[in-house]
Amino acid sequence: MFFNYIGGIFKGIKTLLTGMKVTSSYFFRPSKIVTQKYPENRKELKMFDSFKGEVILTHNENNEHKCTGCGICEINCPNGSIEIVSMFITTEDGKKKKAIDKHIYHLGMCTFCALCVKTCPSNALDFGKDFEQAVFDRARLTKILNKEGSKLMKGVE
Amino acid sequence: MEGVLPINQVVSEVEQQEYIINMGPQHPSTHGVLRFLLSLKGEVVQYVQPHCGYIHRGIEKMTEKITYPQIIHLTDRLDYLSAHMNNEAVSLCVENALQIEVPERVKYIRTIMAELSRLASHQLWWAAFGMDLGALTTFFYGLRDREYILDIFEQTTGSRLTQSYNCPGGLMNDIHPDFQKKVKEFIKNFRKVLPEYNQLLTGNVIFHERTKGIGLLSKEDAISFGVTGPSGRGSGFSCDLRKSHPYSAYDKVDFKEILYTEGDTFARYQVRMDEMLESMNIIEQLIDNIPEGDYALKMKAIIKLPEGEYYQRVESARGEFGVHIISDGNKNPYRVKFRSPNFSNLSAIDSMARGFKIADLVAISGSLDLVIPDLDK
Numbered sequence: 001m002f003f004n005y006i007g008g009i010f011k012g013i014k015t016l017l018t019g020m021k022v023t024s025s026y027f028f029r030p031s032k033i034v035t036q037k038y039p040e041n042r043k044e045l046k047m048f049d050s051f052k053g054e055v056i057l058t059h060n061e062n063n064e065h066k067c068t069g070c071g072i073c074e075i076n077c078p079n080g081s082i083e084i085v086s087m088f089i090t091t092e093d094g095k096k097k098k099a100i101d102k103h104i105y106h107l108g109m110c111t112f113c114a115l116c117v118k119t120c121p122s123n124a125l126d127f128g129k130d131f132e133q134a135v136f137d138r139a140r141l142t143k144i145l146n147k148e149g150s151k152l153m154k155g156v157e
Numbered sequence: 158m159e160g161v162l163p164i165n166q167v168v169s170e171v172e173q174q175e176y177i178i179n180m181g182p183q184h185p186s187t188h189g190v191l192r193f194l195l196s197l198k199g200e201v202v203q204y205v206q207p208h209c210g211y212i213h214r215g216i217e218k219m220t221e222k223i224t225y226p227q228i229i230h231l232t233d234r235l236d237y238l239s240a241h242m243n244n245e246a247v248s249l250c251v252e253n254a255l256q257i258e259v260p261e262r263v264k265y266i267r268t269i270m271a272e273l274s275r276l277a278s279h280q281l282w283w284a285a286f287g288m289d290l291g292a293l294t295t296f297f298y299g300l301r302d303r304e305y306i307l308d309i310f311e312q313t314t315g316s317r318l319t320q321s322y323n324c325p326g327g328l329m330n331d332i333h334p335d336f337q338k339k340v341k342e343f344i345k346n347f348r349k350v351l352p353e354y355n356q357l358l359t360g361n362v363i364f365h366e367r368t369k370g371i372g373l374l375s376k377e378d379a380i381s382f383g384v385t386g387p388s389g390r391g392s393g394f395s396c397d398l399r400k401s402h403p404y405s406a407y408d409k410v411d412f413k414e415i416l417y418t419e420g421d422t423f424a425r426y427q428v429r430m431d432e433m434l435e436s437m438n439i440i441e442q443l444i445d446n447i448p449e450g451d452y453a454l455k456m457k458a459i460i461k462l463p464e465g466e467y468y469q470r471v472e473s474a475r476g477e478f479g480v481h482i483i484s485d486g487n488k489n490p491y492r493v494k495f496r497s498p499n500f501s502n503l504s505a506i507d508s509m510a511r512g513f514k515i516a517d518l519v520a521i522s523g524s525l526d527l528v529i530p531d532l533d534k
Contacts, residue, residue, distance in 0.1 A: 012362045019357045023294055034301055050333065052315035078227035113230035113321045114329055119458075127315065 046129075052112040053128040055082075055105055057145035064153040065146060066124035069100040073116035073125060081109035082116060100146055107133060108141035122156050175203060180518070182211050188285065189529030191503075193518070200514045205507045209500075213533040220493040225251050225460045226324055228493070232480075233319035235495060236531035238278040241270045242473040244323035246480045249404060250469035251325040254462045254484065261406075262450040263327045265443050268406040269340070270310075270322060271471075272436040276347075277306040278474035279429045279436075282526045286426070287358050289523040290367050295358055302350055305343045309336065325460060327453025340444050344437050351433065359430065368423040372509040372521035375420055382508075383501035386476025387432060388525050391425035393418035398472040410442045422517075422524040429526070459488050475499055475526055499525075499532040 026032055038045075047053070059065050069086040083104040088096050117125045135141060180193040190211035196203040216231050223231075225247075232243040245267055252259060284299025307317040313333045314320040322329055358364050374384065379392040389396045397414040399407045415431040417424035462484035470479040476498025485491040502525045510518045 008362070015361045015363075019294070019361060022353050022356050034304070048312045048315070048333075050313065050315040050330065051311060076227070078223050078230055111230050111234075111319070111321075112316060113227075113233075114315065115226060115230075118329060 047131060051127065051129055051131070052114060053130050054107050054133060054143075055110065055116060055145070056126055056128045057103055057124055058126050059147055059150055060153065063147060063150045065150050066122045066153050066156045067100050067103060067146065068122060068124075068152065068156060069098050070121065072119055072121060076115045076119045078113065078115065079109045079111060081106040099152055103145040105143045105145050106141060107143060108138065124156075173198070180515075182208075188522070188527050191527065191529050191532070193506075193522075195515065195518070197515060200516075202510050202513055202515055202518055205510045205518065207503050207506060209503070209529070209533050211533065212530050214530075216534045217493055217495060220490055222489060224488050225462070225490070228490075229324055230319070230321050232495070233321055234530060235497060235534060236473055236475065236478070236499070236528050237318055238281060238528055239271075239274055239473040239475065239478070240319055241267075241274040241322060242471050243478055244321065245271060245405065246469050246471040246473075246478050248323045248325050249471070250467050250480045250482055251460065251462065253469060254465070254467040254482065255325075255460070257326070257454060259327055259454060260450045260452075261448045262452060264406040265447045266328060266332055266452070267323060268410075269440055269443050269447075270320075271405070272439050273306050273309065273340070275474045276433055276436045277303050277310075278526075279433050280306075282429060282474075283354060283358070286523045286526075289519050290364065292358060292361075292364070295354075298350075298353065298357065302347060305339075305346065309339050309343065312336070312339070324453070326456040327451070329453075331452040332447075337444055337447070340440060344441060347433075347437065354430070359426075365423070367517070367520055368421065368426060368524070370421050370423075371513060371517045372422045372524060373420050374505055374509050376418075378505060378508055379420070382505040384476070384505050385501065386472070386474070386498050386526075387415075387428040388425050388502050388505075389476065390415055391417050391428045391524075392420035396477065398470060398477060402470070404469075404471060406443060407439075410439050412439050422520050425524040461486060461488050462490070470496070473498060475528065475531070476502060495534060497531045497534060499527050499529075503527060503532055 057065050057067055069084055071084050074082045074084050083106075084100055085102040085104065086098050087101040089099045091097050114127075117127060175196055175198050177194060177196050180195055182190040182192040192208040192211065194206040194208060214234075216235065219231060220228050228247050229244050232247050233240040235243055280299045280303040284296045284303075287293075287295025287299070310320055311317050313336055314322040314329070374388075374392045376393045378384075379389045379394040384392070384394065385396045393416055395401075395414060395416060398404075399412075400414045412435050415428045415435060417428055462482065464484055464486045467482045467484070468479060470477050472478075477496065478498055479496030481494040481496070482490050483492040506522060506525065509521050513521070
């Protein structure tokens with residue numbers, strides 16, 4: 001009984017030291033430590049190309065986008081985080097045509113399921129690479145994706 | 158000093174008195190918002206009543222209003238640690254209903270992704286289980302190695318946790334060119350690291366004292382409660398669906414079903430530790446042989462299932478996850494039922510914890526590996 005008790009203590013110390021061997025080996029091999037200094041290394045941090053950040057409407061350098069306002073992304077969104085306000089414009093040859101007035105995106109409702117980006121027939125939508133989305137006011141989570149004065153890209157129907 | 162009882166008399170009265178306390182809903186050891194109503198005599202648990210529903214979101218009801226591809230993003234949020242397997246279950250169920258066969262490439266990638274998420278899930282479980290029992294170091298070590306898998310997921314699928322990668326008909330996008338290289342790198346690294354896990358926790362005497370002979374669950378009880386997954390296999394209940402009802406590419410790989418017959422907390426621990434090795438074996442057999450081909454079938458824009466009932470089950474990291482879809486021929490399901498493994502596993506906790514100390518209840522609930530959002534749906 002007594003020897004079992006003493007033996008148990010020594011066994012306990014032995015297994016404790018086995019565990020501490022692992023932790024102390026990392027203490028003497030700092031090159032194996034993988035933690036990152038996050039707020040300081042913001043500049044070097046680069047997300048993967050496939051990273052799903054917020055949804056963006058891609059614009060080219062002439063402030064043109066590819067969104068025709070068909071509303072397929074709005075139908076496919078499971079949470080109702082996309083609203084498209086469309087309007088009718090008259091083109092150069094005098095025809096009336098549907099175009100987007102506002103492409104409203106509620107970031108707070110989005111679950112990043114990629115259904116809108118995948119189903120867009122003209123590949124107008126894409127994912128941004130920004131991962132710091134915290135804001136102080138909930139209203140700032142609602143974004144209008146088309147930039148001011150932007151037009152439909154030529155050749156996109 | 159009149160009226161004050163001597164201390165030994167007070168202690169004996171408290172030990173005889175039955176009293177009821179709440180554990181949770183925000184106790185760190187309950188892994189989420191789950192409340193246990195405990196009846197105690199001294200330190201000994203008389204009975205446990207789990208009260209769930211704190212994170213009920215009505216996911217089954219929500220699925221009745223949305224289309225089949227949209228269900229995927231909700232099953233991600235059931236058991237977030239095995240999101241790939243949940244998505245796979247829905248995808249397979251829809252594919253079986255439509256009687257279509259996905260390309261071989263999709264099957265291989267689905268299996269690899271499922272095994273990777275099983276590894277990540279078991280790593281997180283190991284980390285949290287050690288922390289439940291007071292070994293904080295394990296938490297950092299487990300999360301460190303899980304980070305590699307999450308990086309692989311992020312590179313291919315775009316998200317770390319709720320990937321939404323499977324969809325009816327295949328996958329959302331093809332794997333990243335670096336995928337195979339990174340997975341092989343991870344397995345090479347993790348084979349070196351796994352002995353460290355054993356040194357830190359498995360061989361520790363304090364850990365043995367806290368887990369061996371604690372929370373006994375007999376094979377009969379495991380079957381009658383429907384305890385599946387590693388928790389059921391720790392009691393000798395052979396319930397591995399990957400072996401008995403192979404789906405995806407599991408019929409092409411050679412692996413063992415891990416079974417332990419002790420039925421205590423340590424047996425459930427060992428099942429998961431051995432499963433990590435088996436998962437790595439499965440991935441190694443598949444990773445070099447991914448066939449060329451399409452990553453998805455061309456599906457109709459609106460998927461409508463023929464009228465009828467369809468059921469598909471997969472082995473998630475915690476047990477048998479089932480999807481039962483009743484379709485009336487529309488684009489939305491008429492009714493969807495998810496069989497979540499955690500709910501059945503939780504039901505056994507009362508018979509497991511009776512007669513053990515309150516501190517053992519933490520070890521028992523940790524060894525069941527409960528994920529509360531899956532339980533409450």
